[in-house]
Amino acid sequence: MESLPRLPDQYLEQAKEMIGGHRRRRSCKTCFDRGYLGVNQDNMLVPCSKCVDEEAVLAEWKEFVMATPELAELYGDYYEDEESAEEEQAGA
Numbered sequence: 001m002e003s004l005p006r007l008p009d010q011y012l013e014q015a016k017e018m019i020g021g022h023r024r025r026r027s028c029k030t031c032f033d034r035g036y037l038g039v040n041q042d043n044m045l046v047p048c049s050k051c052v053d054e055e056a057v058l059a060e061w062k063e064f065v066m067a068t069p070e071l072a073e074l075y076g077d078y079y080e081d082e083e084s085a086e087e088e089q090a091g092a
Contacts, residue, residue, distance in 0.1 A: 005074045007043040015045045018060050025051040 007015075019035040031037055031048035040046055047054050062079050065071040 004042045004044075004078075007074075008070065009043065011068075011071065012039070012043070012045065014064065015061065018057055018064070019045060019047050019052055022053045022056045022060070023051050024053055 016034075016036065023035050027033060028035075028048060028051035030050045031052075034048075035052050036045040036047050038046055047057055065075050065079060
């Protein structure tokens with residue numbers, strides 16, 4: 001299994017704001033009303049599946065990564081592969 005590069009600490013706040021903007025419920029016992037469960041070994045937030053629209057967060061995060069040169073360098077390959085695969089399926 002390929003490991004992801006560690007997310008620089010300065011981007012955690014933007015990730016928290018994105019998650020907060022896509023919460024479906026304001027009261028959640030699973031994540032204690034934060035919108036995320038914690039941080040994984042790659043320094044990335046784990047969104048709460050009960051109160052956060054995970055697909056919307058992922059879409060916004062992909063846009064943010066591609067618009068941020070430092071993140072595009074670290075993670076751009078992961079998202080470009082997904083986008084090219086989706087385009088191939090749509091064209092077939």
